[in-house]
Amino acid sequence: MAHPAQLGLQNAASPTMEELLHLHDHAMMVVFLISTFVLYVISLLITTTLTQTGTMNAQMVETIWTVLPAIILILIALPSLRILYLMDEINNPHLTIKTTGHQWYWSYEYTDYEDLTFDSYMVQTQDLAPGSTRLLETDHHTTVPVNSPTRMLVSADDVLHSWAIPSLGLKTDAVPGRLNQTMFTISRPGLFYGQCSEICGANHSYMPITVEATNLNAFENWSTTMLQL
Numbered sequence: 001m002a003h004p005a006q007l008g009l010q011n012a013a014s015p016t017m018e019e020l021l022h023l024h025d026h027a028m029m030v031v032f033l034i035s036t037f038v039l040y041v042i043s044l045l046i047t048t049t050l051t052q053t054g055t056m057n058a059q060m061v062e063t064i065w066t067v068l069p070a071i072i073l074i075l076i077a078l079p080s081l082r083i084l085y086l087m088d089e090i091n092n093p094h095l096t097i098k099t100t101g102h103q104w105y106w107s108y109e110y111t112d113y114e115d116l117t118f119d120s121y122m123v124q125t126q127d128l129a130p131g132s133t134r135l136l137e138t139d140h141h142t143t144v145p146v147n148s149p150t151r152m153l154v155s156a157d158d159v160l161h162s163w164a165i166p167s168l169g170l171k172t173d174a175v176p177g178r179l180n181q182t183m184f185t186i187s188r189p190g191l192f193y194g195q196c197s198e199i200c201g202a203n204h205s206y207m208p209i210t211v212e213a214t215n216l217n218a219f220e221n222w223s224t225t226m227l228q229l
């Protein structure tokens with residue numbers, strides 16, 4: 001999860017997010033190089049009084065400074081498109097979970113099981129266990145096995161919501177009457193926090209998402225205890 005005054009993105013917990021972090025760093029390198037060059041030219045312009053006429057009518061230099069930015073843009077666009085289509089791919093999921101956004105909680109249905117459904121409400125500040133995070137902890141964690149391709153179906157019951165977990169690189173709109181799907185594989189065990197990411201009403205800030213990645217045994221234990229509830 002994010003820490004106070006964090007500037008960058010959260011650490012990656014899925015291959016998708018790792019790719020996104022690489023794209024972010026790549027784009028930032030381009031931004032820094034261009035900014036440095038522009039800053040250098042501006043400082044030259046304001047500190048030099050001489051006028052040089054070398055570039056007044058130079059077809060060659062015109063061609064270069066038109067084509068070069070186009071190439072730079074393509075070098076950013078192509079990796080971006082690659083990740084976009086990778087994220088869209090649904091490859092034989094081991095598990096399918098359906099989540100529905102409500103005002104103001106998320107409900108989950110594990111459709112591979114007979115009757116595994118639950119609502120996930122935020123834990124109120126006064127009820128928090130020591131060490132847990134305010135406004136992010138939920139009473140029921142969405143538990144998934146680690147390293148398993150998981151399909152998430154996202155919908156809403158009342159208004160627009162958005163199911164988002166930054167460390168997994170996920171953000172899927174929850175639209176009433178529409179079923180969106182997204183795919184993730186969590187690469188390490190842990191608790192991953194997210195929040196509703198579509199302004200959905202008065203308690204929009206109070207419907208967090210907690211995904212817990214465990215090994216397969218712990219997941220089986222969790223599912224049997226949830227079935228007995």
Ligand SMILES: [Cu+2]
Nearest residue numbers: 161162196200
């Ligand atoms: Cu919402």
